[in-house]
Amino acid sequence: MRWEQWVDNAAEWDSFFEELASLSGSDLTGHLQAFGLVQEPDLMAFSKLRRSAEGRAVPVPGAFSGSDSDVALLALGFGRGEPGALSVPYVQKAEA
Numbered sequence: 001m002r003w004e005q006w007v008d009n010a011a012e013w014d015s016f017f018e019e020l021a022s023l024s025g026s027d028l029t030g031h032l033q034a035f036g037l038v039q040e041p042d043l044m045a046f047s048k049l050r051r052s053a054e055g056r057a058v059p060v061p062g063a064f065s066g067s068d069s070d071v072a073l074l075a076l077g078f079g080r081g082e083p084g085a086l087s088v089p090y091v092q093k094a095e096a
Helices: 001-006 010-021 028-034 040-046 067-078
Strands: 057-064 088-093
Touching: 001 067, 010 067, 028 040, 028 057, 028 067, 067 088
Parallel strands: 057 088
Antiparallel strands: none
């Protein structure tokens, strides 16, 4: 439902993407906070995330429910990576 709204109203997002394109630095958490995309509970959950043993993944606990918090935690999970060493967050699929 949201995707169709976003596509139908793409011009409304122009300023958002212009601002996004102008960002500098690598503070993902700070940028997500500045855009109002994460909340304090998301940041608390992020503080508990760790990279997997091989360092290439970031397991997110629980099952994906599609909530804003789930999406925020997946976005924040990329912050566990390092320059030149991407770590990809993932969460288990919820049972159907």
